Amino acid sequence: MELEKKLNETKFEKLMAQTPSKKYGSGILGEANLNYQGPNQACDRYGCNCINYERQCCIIV
Amino acid sequence: MKKTGLHALFDGYDVFIIPSKEESTLLYAPLLKKVFRVSDDLGKLIASQGFSLDSKNEGLQQIITAFDDAKNDAIDPELPNPVGTVNLSLELTRDCSLSCLYCHAEAGKNKNMPKKILDAAIKHAFDRSKEINANKLYVSYVAGGEPTFKWRRFKESVEKIKSGEETYGIPSRLSITTNGYFGRTKQKFLCDYFDSINLSFDGMKEIQDKNRPLVKGGSSYDRVIETARYFSDHAKSFSVRSTITQDSVNLMPEIVNFFHEELGTNFDIAFEPSFPLGRAAGSTTIPLQESYVENYIKAMNVGKDLGITVATSANSSFNRIVTSYCGALSLFSFVVTTDGIVTACEGDADGLNYAYGQFDGANFPFDNEKKDRITKITELPKDCLPCFAKYHCAGDCPNTRLIGYDHCTIQQKLVQYNLEQLV
Numbered sequence: 001m002e003l004e005k006k007l008n009e010t011k012f013e014k015l016m017a018q019t020p021s022k023k024y025g026s027g028i029l030g031e032a033n034l035n036y037q038g039p040n041q042a043c044d045r046y047g048c049n050c051i052n053y054e055r056q057c058c059i060i061v
Numbered sequence: 062m063k064k065t066g067l068h069a070l071f072d073g074y075d076v077f078i079i080p081s082k083e084e085s086t087l088l089y090a091p092l093l094k095k096v097f098r099v100s101d102d103l104g105k106l107i108a109s110q111g112f113s114l115d116s117k118n119e120g121l122q123q124i125i126t127a128f129d130d131a132k133n134d135a136i137d138p139e140l141p142n143p144v145g146t147v148n149l150s151l152e153l154t155r156d157c158s159l160s161c162l163y164c165h166a167e168a169g170k171n172k173n174m175p176k177k178i179l180d181a182a183i184k185h186a187f188d189r190s191k192e193i194n195a196n197k198l199y200v201s202y203v204a205g206g207e208p209t210f211k212w213r214r215f216k217e218s219v220e221k222i223k224s225g226e227e228t229y230g231i232p233s234r235l236s237i238t239t240n241g242y243f244g245r246t247k248q249k250f251l252c253d254y255f256d257s258i259n260l261s262f263d264g265m266k267e268i269q270d271k272n273r274p275l276v277k278g279g280s281s282y283d284r285v286i287e288t289a290r291y292f293s294d295h296a297k298s299f300s301v302r303s304t305i306t307q308d309s310v311n312l313m314p315e316i317v318n319f320f321h322e323e324l325g326t327n328f329d330i331a332f333e334p335s336f337p338l339g340r341a342a343g344s345t346t347i348p349l350q351e352s353y354v355e356n357y358i359k360a361m362n363v364g365k366d367l368g369i370t371v372a373t374s375a376n377s378s379f380n381r382i383v384t385s386y387c388g389a390l391s392l393f394s395f396v397v398t399t400d401g402i403v404t405a406c407e408g409d410a411d412g413l414n415y416a417y418g419q420f421d422g423a424n425f426p427f428d429n430e431k432k433d434r435i436t437k438i439t440e441l442p443k444d445c446l447p448c449f450a451k452y453h454c455a456g457d458c459p460n461t462r463l464i465g466y467d468h469c470t471i472q473q474k475l476v477q478y479n480l481e482q483l484v
Contacts, residue, residue: 027103027120029085030484031127034094039138039384 068110068447074135077449079477080109087480088124091382092138097124098484120235125225131285132225136382138452145193146420148388149186150396150407151179152205153214158242159207159281161261161273163304163341166410169276170204173214174399182397183221185425187229189395195231198222202237203259204396206406209239209247219254240273241288242281248288252295259331260289263303264316286323295322300329305353306346310334313356317363317371329370332357336466338408350470357471360480375472378453379479386455390415390439393415393432395425403427405435408460450476 067078071090079087086104089098099107105119110116112125125292138320147405157168190198200222202215203207222233228411251258263272266282274279291298301324303316320330334353335341357373364371385391389406396404401420402412409415415438417431441456450472 026118027106028097028123029100032096032483034091034096034483035380036091036094036136037381039136039382041205048282 068449069107071112071125071319073130074128074132075255075452076107076128078104079449079480080104081477081481087477087484089449089480090128090131090262091449093128094134094136095127095131096480096484097127100103102291107287135200136383136386138273146195146197146199146392147186147190147193147198148201148392148393148394149182150201150204151182151218152396152407152410153179153208153218154201154206154211155211155399155410157206157240158210158276159240159273160276161240161304161340162306162346163335163339163344165297165339165408166205167340170206172399173211175399175401176214176217177422178397178401179214179218180221181420181425182395183218183225186395187231190231191229198225198233200233201407202235202239202375205399205410207240207242208237209243209251210238212247216250219250223254240281241285241292242275243284243288245291247333248291249295252292252297257298257300257398258292258296259300259302260285260292261302261304262289263309264312265319268309268312268316270278271308280329289320289324293327299327300331302331302333303346305332305334305356307348307352308346310348310352310356313360314363317360317367317369321369326368329372330360330364332360332371332373334468334471336461336464336468338460338464338466342464348476350468351474354471354474354478357475358367362398373470373471373475375454376475376479379476382452383455384441384452386458387439390435390459393417393435397425401425406460414460414463428457 069076069078071093074090077089079089081087081098084101085098086101088099088104088107099120103118106121110123112128114125116122151174152172155166155168155170155172160169186198212478219235222235226233235255236259237251237255238259238261239251241260241262258319261273262285263269269282269285270280275281289301301320305313309316317330334348335346337344337347341347361371386392394405396405396407398404398407398410398412400412402416403418403425405415405417406413415435417435418425418427438459441451442462445451445456453476454472456462457472461467
C-alpha cells in the first residue's frame, strides 16, 4: 500500500521532470518521455511485480 | 472496441494519433515511451504520409529523430517469464451473510468445502511451492461467498496454512476480500493473520444498505463501519473496495470524503464499476462509463488533497506496459471450489469457464489441453490491435469479454487523461 501510494504521488512529477526543454520545430506543441515499466500484467494481484496490491478488481465483491 | 483515432507505425513500433483539445493531436508511442502534442495539421500530415524521411516538415523530422533515439530504450512487449509462485485460492463456501445486488458469485447457497478437499488443496499448494523452490506461497480468500461465514472451517484453513509454513519452511502471504459483517473476534483474527485486507464497503449508509443488504433484508451498515474502523487501526494493509452503480456514480467524490471523515487516511480506496455478471446480469444498475470516468477523476483529486490513494483498475496500469491482463490465467492460479474443481479464476465460482482440474479423492490431476485453451484466452483480441489503450489493459478481463461487455470507454478516457496531463 505504501509503495503504491508513493508511486501514485510521484508518477506525474517524475514524468514531467523528464520533459525535454529543447525548442520545437513547426507543429510540435509539447513532448514528454514516459517512465514506463514493463512488460507486465494489467492485474497486479499475483505478486508478479513490485506492487502487490491484490485489488481483485475483476471480481465484483 | 470503440474507435480511437488513427494508427501509424514507426519502424514497427505503434504510434497512435489521438484527437485532442484546442486543435491539437497527441502522438503516442507507448513502446518508445514518448508522447508528443502536435498541431492538427502535423497530425494529419503524419496520418496521411507516415514518417517519411523525404518530408521537408521540420516538426516531422524532429519527431523522427526523437523516435529513432528512443528505439535504444524501447520496451520489448514479450510476456515476462512466469514467476515461480503458487497462488492458492480457497472457495470455502458459497454462502454469505449479505445479498449484494451485483455479487459475482450469486452467493447465498449452502455449499461448503469439505475438510478433505481443504486439507488436500493446502498440501498440494505447499508441495508444489517446494517443488518449484518458491520463496513464498500466496493465498487469497476471495472466491465464492463470504470467506469467514463458516468460521470454524475458515479458521482451520488459516491455522493449517500457518502450520504448513513451519513444516515446509515456506512463508505464506494471506490476503482476503470480506464483507466485514461480523464482530470483534473475526476482526482481530483477520488483522492478526492477514497481510492484506480488502473490505467490500460501498460508502454512506444509504448506498451501503441499498447495495449490500442482509440476506433476509435489513441494514449492514452499522456493523461494517465498525469493522472498517477496526481495520484502519489494526490491519497490516487495508483497502476499501467500493462498487459503483448508476445510483452512486455521481457520489464518488462524496464517498471519498465520507471514508476520510470516518476512517482517516490509513487505507486506500479502490473503486470499480459494477458490470453485468453474476447477480448483476441484465441489471440496470451498471453506471455509464463516461459518468464513471468523470467522477473517478474528481474522486481521485479529492483523495489526493486528503492524502488517500483512490484507485481503479483502469488507471492502475498507466505507468506500466502490459501484455497480458491477468496472472490468474497466464500463470495459472490454483483456485479450488467447494466441489473440488480447480479453476484458474477466482471469479469462476462454479468452475464453468476456466476449470483445468478436479479433486479425485486424494490429488488434483490437471488437464493440460484445458490449460492450453485457457492460456489462449489471455491473448489480445484482434479488435484491440489499433487501440491506443491496448498496452494498458491488454484487452481487459477475459471474464468481461466472455459476456460481450467491455470497459473500453473507461480505459481509453483514463489513458488519454493521463497523457493530456503530460504534454
